[in-house]
Amino acid sequence: MADVTTNALRGLVKTLSDVVVPAIPADDPLALQELKMVVRYLGFARERVDHLYARARYELTFYSDLIAQLADALGNPQAEQAKGLTEYRNRAAALLAQPGAAIDDLRNLNLEITSRISTLLEEVSDMTILAKLERAVVLASAEITAFDRSWYAPLKLERFPDQVRPLSAFIPMPKAAS
Numbered sequence: 001m002a003d004v005t006t007n008a009l010r011g012l013v014k015t016l017s018d019v020v021v022p023a024i025p026a027d028d029p030l031a032l033q034e035l036k037m038v039v040r041y042l043g044f045a046r047e048r049v050d051h052l053y054a055r056a057r058y059e060l061t062f063y064s065d066l067i068a069q070l071a072d073a074l075g076n077p078q079a080e081q082a083k084g085l086t087e088y089r090n091r092a093a094a095l096l097a098q099p100g101a102a103i104d105d106l107r108n109l110n111l112e113i114t115s116r117i118s119t120l121l122e123e124v125s126d127m128t129i130l131a132k133l134e135r136a137v138v139l140a141s142a143e144i145t146a147f148d149r150s151w152y153a154p155l156k157l158e159r160f161p162d163q164v165r166p167l168s169a170f171i172p173m174p175k176a177a178s
Helices: 004-023 029-074 080-097 103-123 127-151
Strands: none
Touching: 004 029, 029 080, 029 103, 029 127, 080 103, 103 127
């Protein structure tokens, strides 16, 4: 049985495409363009809704791994900044190990971690350590950008779609029903 949300989104796309789009007057191209964008985004949402939880877990895992790299780059594990990052890492590990952890909890901790990373980069005054931290963030950015390109691929905004890895390269995808 299909999820009500998925069916509702499918119905909205069909209704807007089959009934509302043809009713837009030809002399209102902006309304037609805007409506088609809404239809496209609703179709995207229908395609991705079942993967929102996996996305939240992927992002928390990704940023948890990044803060571990940043803690290593800070050096002295006794440093207050490194200990703070380790605490975030431990909280992320505990939440990720919790079956059925609330998606809002995953997202909120991820937001805390990404905010802490930004603040950390502002706090570090040692240029050698700052360069290590920035390098780790830049290298990690390539992977999270690859994930985002994959996530948003159904919107067909990608200039080089053949270079985008499938979403299954990042998160577990359910097997299609036969």
